[in-house]
Amino acid sequence: MRISADVAVIGAGMAGVSIAYELSDAGSVLVLEQESRPAYHTTGRSAAMFLESYGSPEVRRLTTDSRPDFDAAGELLKPRPMIWVAPPEQMDRLEAMAAAQPTLVPAPRPETFCPALRPDWCAGALREPGALEIDVMGLHQHYLGGARRRGARIVLDAAVRSGRYEGGRWLLDTAAGPVEAGAVVNAAGAWADRVASALGVEPVGMRPMRRTAAVVRASGVDRDWPIVGDVGETFYFRPEGVGVLVSPADETPSEPCDARPDDIDVALAIERVNEATVLGLRSVHTAWAGLRTFAPDRQPVAGADPAAPGLFWLAGQGGYGIQIAPALARLAAGAVTGKGSPVPAALAVARLRSS
């Protein structure tokens, strides 16, 4: 039997459920997810940070605009200040960062905030006192539950295999049966370009990049330590579970897939954190990897596709898709209903179609 809706959203990660929540007040919404559970891919694998000093000016604006939504949704944020550290060869970057970003304050003795840091390794440091840790699954559940309460249907095991636009409606062939919708939102994360192709629409050049994280056993870790990362983005660590969460901040190009960690990347993270600290990390408790997906200019992609009637994008969130989810979903939902603020040119699909 064919399922009909005003809007079909493809993907039940943070992007899909956040826009479903925003749209489900305005009409019938169907979320189609290929896996048997939502948030299985990148959304379930993040480092859960909210950093107003991270990303392009547009991303930083979306982050700041999202903050009131996190507060309104309940206890989804807890303080976790960020310390950006620089060895001597990264001091230029540190100075540029300090000049560009008013949320950062100098941290002349970063070891007072994280005593594990080696003072002789750090040539300089900046502190983002307002950085926060996100309850990612809490936010996902807020949107998923909220969308359901507003009448949205979430269909799992429903991979979208193909689709065509006919008579002003999208007709989708999915693993859960045929679907008909007035509009389609492509919120398929690493698969966003594949989904576009399946709908007969030209891809925009999305690049999924693998990023690795691990929890490594450590003693003497204070739960209140900040997250620490180098300005050159070669590692970060913060307290987590039996020790610390570490990442080599890797960006390895990948096909869309169920990403797995490579032992070499885990070892690299441990080596880099050990160079900068006295933690002496050795024993890995658990490791994982996820795909951070970027458009060619590394800006998110939101709103109507000028090359395809009734098709909207909410993709390319890279390493910021949790912290910008509220503001980006509102923006993209406004494009679907035609009642929101225009999508800024730097984020619009048209910028990737003009050349």
Ligand SMILES: Cc1cc2nc3c(=O)[nH]c(=O)nc-3n(C[C@H](O)[C@H](O)[C@H](O)COP(=O)(O)OP(=O)(O)OC[C@H]3O[C@@H](n4cnc5c(N)ncnc54)[C@H](O)[C@@H]3O)c2cc1C
């Ligand atoms: C190690 C790591 C650390 C990170 N740290 C942070 C952080 O600290 N802060 C932050 O804000 N962000 C962080 N991110 C980035 C963030 O996790 C992502 O930007 C965000 O999760 C992307 O959400 P999404 O919904 O677009 O993608 P996904 O969660 O991958 O969801 C896309 C969904 O689409 C589904 N799908 C694909 N194709 C189809 C199809 N044909 N039919 C039906 N369904 C389909 C997939 O199964 C998937 O469930 C991190 C990412 C990683 C990997």
